[in-house]
Amino acid sequence: MTFAEILFLTGAYLIQYFTRKKMGMARYVIYKSQGWERTFPMETLKYTSVSVLTALTVLLLAALVIRRRQKGRLEVAMHIAMVILTALYGTYTYISSTKTMRAYYFISLMLGVAALLQIIKTGAVHMMRGKKRNEE
Amino acid sequence: MKKRVLGALLCLSMAVSLTAGCAAKSESKPADSEKKTEKEEKTDVKADPVDKKKVYVSPDWVQSVIDGNQEESSDYVILECAWGEEADNPAYTEGHIKGSYHMNTDYIESEEYWNIRTPEEIEKLMADYGITKDTTVICYGADGINSADDRVAFTLLWAGVDNVKCLDGGFEAWTKAGYGTEKGSNKPKATDKAFGTTVPAHPEYIISIDDVKEKLESDNNFKLVSIRSKAEFSGETSGYGYIDKAGEPKGAIWGHDTDDGSYNKADGTTVGIDELEGYLKESGASLDDELAFYCGTGWRATIPFLICYENGYTNAKLYDGGWYQWQMDDSLPVQVGDPEGGKCEYTTVGNLSKDKAAK
Numbered sequence: 046m047t048f049a050e051i052l053f054l055t056g057a058y059l060i061q062y063f064t065r066k067k068m069g070m071a072r073y074v075i076y077k078s079q080g081w082e083r084t085f086p087m088e089t090l091k092y093t094s095v096s097v098l099t100a101l102t103v104l105l106l107a108a109l110v111i112r113r114r115q116k117g118r119l120e121v122a123m124h125i126a127m128v129i130l131t132a133l134y135g136t137y138t139y140i141s142s143t144k145t146m147r148a149y150y151f152i153s154l155m156l157g158v159a160a161l162l163q164i165i166k167t168g169a170v171h172m173m174r175g176k177k178r179n180e181e
Numbered sequence: 182m183k184k185r186v187l188g189a190l191l192c193l194s195m196a197v198s199l200t201a202g203c204a205a206k207s208e209s210k211p212a213d214s215e216k217k218t219e220k221e222e223k224t225d226v227k228a229d230p231v232d233k234k235k236v237y238v239s240p241d242w243v244q245s246v247i248d249g250n251q252e253e254s255s256d257y258v259i260l261e262c263a264w265g266e267e268a269d270n271p272a273y274t275e276g277h278i279k280g281s282y283h284m285n286t287d288y289i290e291s292e293e294y295w296n297i298r299t300p301e302e303i304e305k306l307m308a309d310y311g312i313t314k315d316t317t318v319i320c321y322g323a324d325g326i327n328s329a330d331d332r333v334a335f336t337l338l339w340a341g342v343d344n345v346k347c348l349d350g351g352f353e354a355w356t357k358a359g360y361g362t363e364k365g366s367n368k369p370k371a372t373d374k375a376f377g378t379t380v381p382a383h384p385e386y387i388i389s390i391d392d393v394k395e396k397l398e399s400d401n402n403f404k405l406v407s408i409r410s411k412a413e414f415s416g417e418t419s420g421y422g423y424i425d426k427a428g429e430p431k432g433a434i435w436g437h438d439t440d441d442g443s444y445n446k447a448d449g450t451t452v453g454i455d456e457l458e459g460y461l462k463e464s465g466a467s468l469d470d471e472l473a474f475y476c477g478t479g480w481r482a483t484i485p486f487l488i489c490y491e492n493g494y495t496n497a498k499l500y501d502g503g504w505y506q507w508q509m510d511d512s513l514p515v516q517v518g519d520p521e522g523g524k525c526e527y528t529t530v531g532n533l534s535k536d537k538a539a540k
Contacts, residue, residue, distance in 0.1 A: 073423035
């Protein structure tokens with residue numbers, strides 16, 4: 046994982062922490078969440094984003110399995126991190142809600158961004174490997 | 182030789198004087214500790230009884246209730262009122278009045294507009310805390326300016342509790358008075374007794390946003406009194422990090438803020454009805470008008486309401502929704518500026534800029 050993903054994961058933790066500790070933060074989070082619910086189809090966005098990230102993760106895993114002879118340790122580690130982050134995002138987004146966690150949308154978004162970053166990096170590695178193989 | 186002897190004598194005299202001084206100090210110490218012990222052991226405090234309608238009470242009165250010396254308050258509950266769960270609240274965990282329970286203000290307010298919850302929810306909450314209409318409930322906050330206890334006290338009065346008090350000056354006044362505190366957690370003992378009256382017993386204490394709208398347009402005797410800072414009243418800031426727009430409902434008058442100490446005396450206790458009357462007079466209103474106090478989300482505004490209540494005024498209400506609910510409706514009329522000062526713009530919520538959240 047890179048600094049950016051760690052930053053987003055830390056951000057998710059901090060938002061939840063301060064939502065519990067500070068009334069102003071809690072009310073800000075609730076106000077924003079209510080605004081997003083009025084403006085956007087949050088349920089649809091939730092299912093769509095989880096489905097897309099899961100599909101991308103599965104595709105990249107499939108690609109890894111297909112090219113298993115060309116994989117290195119780093120590549121495997123990146124895929125493991127990708128699976129963990131996607132699973133974390135998907136599980137949290139499905140089982141939690143604004144009723145159980147006030148900062149739900151914020152945390153879900155941050156976990157989703159962290160998972161997406163890892164997917165992009167892992168995908169980039171695949172493309173680079175593919176390019177290298179073509180050159181050979 | 183002489184110098185050495187003189188030097189030794191000087192040292193000896195300094196040592197003797199230091200020892201004597203220390204002895205003197207240690208002789209005075211027992212008196213200080215006795216005083217401290219005496220305060221800590223003050224457990225039979227008698228205070229004059231107060232009227233049921235009296236809200237703001239002294240630490241002496243509260244201690245006298247704990248000591249069983251206020252007959253009409255033998256069934257009592259003390260609530261330490263603040264936002265947040267008990268475990269996250271140093272105001273409770275670091276020391277609270279003996280026997281008190283923590284009351285999270287989220288328990289009395291719903292997230293939609295931060296208005297008081299439904300009568301059913303409040304009735305259940307009171308039962309969970311062992312409160313019936315005949316229970317004396319004593320609320321306290323961190324200090325006299327903090328309005329969490331006032332908010333809870335108002336809610337209980339609205340619901341129908343007959344005898345509700347606020348510790349005047351808050352926990353700060355309690356510790357200054359030298360009364361005991363404890364750590365640890367007290368869990369409320371629920372009651373299965375019926376509350377004793379329909380909740381809310383006093384729906385007339387709250388005025389809805391629709392009624393405020395109507396009365397502002399048609400009733401000259403109605404005064405919507407803003408209990409907010411001058412900067413909030415004049416539209417410079419919303420006063421809240423989560424409210425983007427600033428202004429006031431059109432027709433509102435200014436009744437001073439509570440957070441800046443305008444409603445507290447020098448000792449931190451709450452001002453009397455005379456001060457409130459003076460603030461109303463500044464804005465061309467009086468205690469004879471139909472008054473509806475409001476603020477951002479209904480905390481600060483409960484203080485002038487309670488002052489009116491304990492002084493027998495029945496023409497005061499709380500506009501619970503406050504600026505928060507008002508600014509959610511783009512069609513509602515607003516004023517930005519000071520109507521008394523001459524420079525004031527009248528528009529609607531939808532035309533307000535969205536960059537006035539407090540930083």
